[in-house]
Amino acid sequence: MPWREVWRILRKDTPAMISLTVIVMCVVLAVLVHFGILARDVSETHRLRRIEIGEPSVFLLIMQEERLVCPFALDSWIWLLSNSLALESAEMHGMIGLRRGRDWSYHPPTVLIQLQEHGISGLLRREAWAYPLGTNLDGQNVLSILLHGLRWAFIIGVVTSLIAIPIAVVVGALGGYFGGIVDDIVVWVYSTFASVPQLLLLTALLTFMDKNMMNVLLVIGVTTWVDLCRLVRAEFFKHKEREYVLAARSLGQTHTRIIFRHILPNVGHIIIITFTIRFVQAVSLEVFLSYVGIGVDPSLATWGQVISAAKDELARQPSVWWPLAGATVFLFVLSLAFSIVGDSLRDALDPKLRM
Numbered sequence: 571m572p573w574r575e576v577w578r579i580l581r582k583d584t585p586a587m588i589s590l591t592v593i594v595m596c597v598v599l600a601v602l603v604h605f606g607i608l609a610r611d612v613s614e615t616h617r618l619r620r621i622e623i624g625e626p627s628v629f630l631l632i633m634q635e636e637r638l639v640c641p642f643a644l645d646s647w648i649w650l651l652s653n654s655l656a657l658e659s660a661e662m663h664g665m666i667g668l669r670r671g672r673d674w675s676y677h678p679p680t681v682l683i684q685l686q687e688h689g690i691s692g693l694l695r696r697e698a699w700a701y702p703l704g705t706n707l708d709g710q711n712v713l714s715i716l717l718h719g720l721r722w723a724f725i726i727g728v729v730t731s732l733i734a735i736p737i738a739v740v741v742g743a744l745g746g747y748f749g750g751i752v753d754d755i756v757v758w759v760y761s762t763f764a765s766v767p768q769l770l771l772l773t774a775l776l777t778f779m780d781k782n783m784m785n786v787l788l789v790i791g792v793t794t795w796v797d798l799c800r801l802v803r804a805e806f807f808k809h810k811e812r813e814y815v816l817a818a819r820s821l822g823q824t825h826t827r828i829i830f831r832h833i834l835p836n837v838g839h840i841i842i843i844t845f846t847i848r849f850v851q852a853v854s855l856e857v858f859l860s861y862v863g864i865g866v867d868p869s870l871a872t873w874g875q876v877i878s879a880a881k882d883e884l885a886r887q888p889s890v891w892w893p894l895a896g897a898t899v900f901l902f903v904l905s906l907a908f909s910i911v912g913d914s915l916r917d918a919l920d921p922k923l924r925m
């Protein structure tokens with residue numbers, strides 16, 4: 571099917587266009603991060619006690635152990651909406667005093683509010699949102715970490731696909747086209763891989779390898795090709811006896827030319843749709859591997875490392891939940907966008923679904 575026709579069908583699908591827009595925006599952000607235009611230094615830490623801004627202003631700055639944290643972590647918004655609110659400048663036994671009316675209450679030094687001319691207009695200032703997702707326990711900007719994680723997500727999804735898809739296409743094409751003993755060998759190989767639980771296979775391989783991104787990409791790539799191989803094999807079985815293939819054989823064309831020139835373009839939509847599915851699968855596998863401690867080096871800012879670090883952050887009082895929430899939302903949005911685009915591409919590329 572001409573790609574112009576596919577694009578025409580996709581344009582009529584509003585969820586698909588929204589999801590495609592989200593993916594394009596994520597790609598742009600990942601490229602900007604990769605070239606250092608955004609989130610240049612993810613290792614930079616911020617240990618701030620006070621930020622002075624111009625008058626009049628209202629500025630909310632939440633602190634935890636001298637580290638900037640998420641502006642949404644506490645109920646400070648309720649305090650800001652109170653007409654009678656004051657901040658006792660002096661600390662009492664490590665506590666900060668807040669007054670509501672005539673009553674004072676003392677709280678741990680997790681909140682520092684600079685309030686002038688009661689109101690919330692100052693929250694619209696640029697300074698108030700310098701760190702919109704706050705920082706983690708190390709004082710690192712959570713938004714910068716998540717943007718670097720987005721960059722790694724695309725690297726993981728694309729590189730592992732470049733490893734897995736050629737293996738699946740070549741092996742599946744050979745088994746489906748030639749049949750016989752070749753197909754028996756292909757079926758035995760992918761059945762052997764499929765019989766071993768994928769997570770256990772990944773864990774076993776990475777346990778004996780160094781914790782670096784290249785090894786993780788390689789292992790994920792060589793263990794996630796089975797599903798596509800089955801689909802390609804089935805499609806080649808179906809196409810190899812069709813008229814256009816028989817005509818190519820009668821003209822004396824080689825097996826290689828028939829496989830890659832004639833049959834493969836007719837099963838290309840399967841490969842494209844599978845890419846959108848396995849992209850999400852690869853990113854999710856990296857998250858799992860990092861969570862159980864056998865993934866990439868902890869110094870790399872991947873979403874898996876953010877979620878893994880959240881185990882310690884959630885155990886604190888008060889809990890530091892915003893890095894985990896941010897990584898989860900980023901992963902959910904990217905996965906949902908790829909899933910919707912994949913479903914729409916399936917409908918647009920498969921003529922039987924449009925009849």
